[in-house]
Amino acid sequence: MTQPEALRQLLEAIAQGQISPQSAFEKLKYLEFEPVDEFAKVDHHRSLRTGFPEVIWGPGKTVEQIVAIMRAMRDRTPVVMATRIEPDVAQHIRAALPAALYFEAAKICALVPMNLQPQHPGIMGILTAGTADLPVAEEAAITAELSGFNVLRLWDVGVAGIHRLLRHRDVVAQADVLIVVAGMEGALPSVVAGFSDVPIVAVPTSVGYGANFGGVSALLTMLNSCATGIGVVNIDNGFGAAMLAGQILRTAQRLQAKSDRP
Numbered sequence: 001m002t003q004p005e006a007l008r009q010l011l012e013a014i015a016q017g018q019i020s021p022q023s024a025f026e027k028l029k030y031l032e033f034e035p036v037d038e039f040a041k042v043d044h045h046r047s048l049r050t051g052f053p054e055v056i057w058g059p060g061k062t063v064e065q066i067v068a069i070m071r072a073m074r075d076r077t078p079v080v081m082a083t084r085i086e087p088d089v090a091q092h093i094r095a096a097l098p099a100a101l102y103f104e105a106a107k108i109c110a111l112v113p114m115n116l117q118p119q120h121p122g123i124m125g126i127l128t129a130g131t132a133d134l135p136v137a138e139e140a141a142i143t144a145e146l147s148g149f150n151v152l153r154l155w156d157v158g159v160a161g162i163h164r165l166l167r168h169r170d171v172v173a174q175a176d177v178l179i180v181v182a183g184m185e186g187a188l189p190s191v192v193a194g195f196s197d198v199p200i201v202a203v204p205t206s207v208g209y210g211a212n213f214g215g216v217s218a219l220l221t222m223l224n225s226c227a228t229g230i231g232v233v234n235i236d237n238g239f240g241a242a243m244l245a246g247q248i249l250r251t252a253q254r255l256q257a258k259s260d261r262p
Contacts, residue, residue: 056082063092080111106142119148122249125175129158129182132207137181139238183207186218193227
């Protein structure tokens with residue numbers, strides 16, 4: 001159940017006398033945000049404002065802090081997600097929270113309902129230039145799937161072997177928004193944008209030789225693309241790419257709902 005639905009049911013229960021105002025007050029006490037000891041304030045209201053719940057950034061936090069935040073969130077949101085979690089940290093998290101799942105390629109640890117299904121129409125296509133870009137791409141893919149989106153993966157179709165991409169043009173055409181992940185010179189988003197009619201979120205990765213400057217060369221290539229319809233996120237930011245692509249699909253869904261109204 002999403003937080004807006006839970007809030008609506010709570011208000012209906014008050015109106016029907018099924019729950020007392022005092023009990024409702026206790027449930028609403030931490031709706032806006034909830035302090036977790038002295039180190040965190042969990043933003044339970046974020047899904048009401050943005051459509052996506054708060055996500056835990058793993059680096060810089062202790063295992064105990066991550067576990068405490070996940071526990072505070074698990075009764076308020078259907079999916080609790082922590083990003084950039086290393087395998088040894090994930091092992092300790094799962095010892096404290098046995099229900100937690102670890103997606104190693106994406107470095108995401110999450111509490112997920114058993115019946116998690118896509119909630120939004122449309123397909124989010126995710127492409128990588130090379131196999132070395134997979135960690136960033138999988139971060140985007142798992143983030144999108146845990147957020148309720150249908151994901152189509154297409155790996156290792158970079159411009160060094162352009163025939164691999166062209167052979168899969170029919171797969172690319174199925175997507176309603178595309179995330180294109182590339183390191184080195186970062187040319188793949190421009191090529192894909194040249195034959196695609198959907199929005200493209202370009203993700204530069206830090207993969208590359210010394211003159212790649214840790215992804216800066218790919219970032220500049222994508223920012224300077226002559227192809228239209230490309231938005232660029234920061235280096236290695238698979239999570240941010242998934243959030244942006246998800247907002248694009250949700251906006252299309254909202255516009256469709258408006259057009260369907262009498």
